Amino acid sequence: MGKIILTGDRPTGKLHVGHYVGSLRERVRLQNTGDFDKIFIMIADAQALTDNAEHPEKVRENIIEVALDYLACGLDPEKSTIFIQSMISELTELTFYYMNLVTVSRAQRNPTVKTEIKMRNFEANIPVGFLTYPISQAADITAFKATTVPVGEDQKPMLEQCREIVHKFNSLYGETLVEPEILLPKNSACLRLPGIDGKAKMSKSLGNCIYLSDEPDVVKKKIMSMFTDPNHLRVEDPGETDNNPVFIYLDAFCRDEHFEEFLPEYKNLDELKAHYQRGGLGDVKVKKFLNNVLQSELEPIRNRRKDWEKRTSDVYEFLKQGTSVAKEVAAQTLYEVRDALKINYFDYLK
Numbered sequence: 001m002g003k004i005i006l007t008g009d010r011p012t013g014k015l016h017v018g019h020y021v022g023s024l025r026e027r028v029r030l031q032n033t034g035d036f037d038k039i040f041i042m043i044a045d046a047q048a049l050t051d052n053a054e055h056p057e058k059v060r061e062n063i064i065e066v067a068l069d070y071l072a073c074g075l076d077p078e079k080s081t082i083f084i085q086s087m088i089s090e091l092t093e094l095t096f097y098y099m100n101l102v103t104v105s106r107a108q109r110n111p112t113v114k115t116e117i118k119m120r121n122f123e124a125n126i127p128v129g130f131l132t133y134p135i136s137q138a139a140d141i142t143a144f145k146a147t148t149v150p151v152g153e154d155q156k157p158m159l160e161q162c163r164e165i166v167h168k169f170n171s172l173y174g175e176t177l178v179e180p181e182i183l184l185p186k187n188s189a190c191l192r193l194p195g196i197d198g199k200a201k202m203s204k205s206l207g208n209c210i211y212l213s214d215e216p217d218v219v220k221k222k223i224m225s226m227f228t229d230p231n232h233l234r235v236e237d238p239g240e241t242d243n244n245p246v247f248i249y250l251d252a253f254c255r256d257e258h259f260e261e262f263l264p265e266y267k268n269l270d271e272l273k274a275h276y277q278r279g280g281l282g283d284v285k286v287k288k289f290l291n292n293v294l295q296s297e298l299e300p301i302r303n304r305r306k307d308w309e310k311r312t313s314d315v316y317e318f319l320k321q322g323t324s325v326a327k328e329v330a331a332q333t334l335y336e337v338r339d340a341l342k343i344n345y346f347d348y349l350k
């Protein structure tokens with residue numbers, strides 16, 4: 001059996017650098033290794049509707065934004081099948097069968113869902129669809145027989161729930177579904193890039209993101225306003241690097257070559273950190289370096305995005321083609337699932 005990737009994003013906004021280091025950069029790398037037989041990248045609009053039911057226009061508008069961000073980062077429609085979730089009704093049908101394999105209390109125990117419920121103030125008014133989106137996510141993953149799901153750390157509970165569903169399904173109805181593995185970024189700074197305000201996570205609603213499509217002056221402004229060590233008041237003060245967003249970003253983005261190019265008085269990040277910890281290194285200098293690093297990483301992405309923005313009808317064509325390829329694969333799995341469930345009533349007529 002081959003190695004298959006499935007992953008995706010909710011189209012609720014443009015993608016930011018947290019998405020990039022947490023998952024996108026890794027996807028592009030994996031795509032270009034050629035180690036995978038198939039790669040499916042899904043724009044999860046149906047999942048986005050589970051907490052945006054009142055704003056379907058927001059979901060619709062962001063399909064193209066996410067697709068542009070994908071192409072800008074280097075996902076290649078020749079190598080990766082990019083598709084739109086809701087266009088594949090097989091996924092909805094699979095979800096409905098999997099729902100019988102999950103208890104309400106299990107659904108309520110998913111830590112990521114719990115956090116999201118708090119963040120959205122759903123509390124007593126949780127939409128059923130929202131509570132059950134991890135089940136639909138299991139359908140997304142298993143429909144493509146994915147072996148590997150490259151995602152950020154917040155998706156760990158989804159993969160756990162998916163594996164439970166696979167086990168239960170296979171033990172009740174016979175070996176049908178493939179158990180997926182999560183693939184997390186190796187660099188721990190990439191697991192959860194904080195917002196520029198130092199808050200735990202970059203999120204659109206907190207207004208603390210740097211977007212992949214931000215113009216250079218916007219990126220610079222955001223970096224220069226970034227939160228650092230609050231006790232590092234004067235240049236000569238010793239500073240903390242561990243919980244310092246500026247250094248976490250450097251951990252996620254900078255390579256030794258960046259020092260050669262932008263800050264040759266240091267060989268690498270360890271040397272820079274040591275100086276900051278000793279005292280004598282000002283925040284502005286570190287921020288300027290981070291700005292140079294980030295600008296050099298984001299510039300090719302921004303330029304590619306601008307090129308694709310001129311060709312949105314081609315982008316929609318890729319999505320359409322990808323969706324039709326994905327639909328065929330999902331239909332085959334659904335066929336096998338219906339067979340295992342013994343609800344393939346009319347097959348004998350064929």
Ligand code: TRP
Pocket residue numbers: 006007008009010044047136137140141149151155
């Ligand atoms: N939950 C993911 C997000 O919030 C999107 C998603 C939907 C996904 N289905 C998936 C990711 C299946 C990986 C696999 O961005």
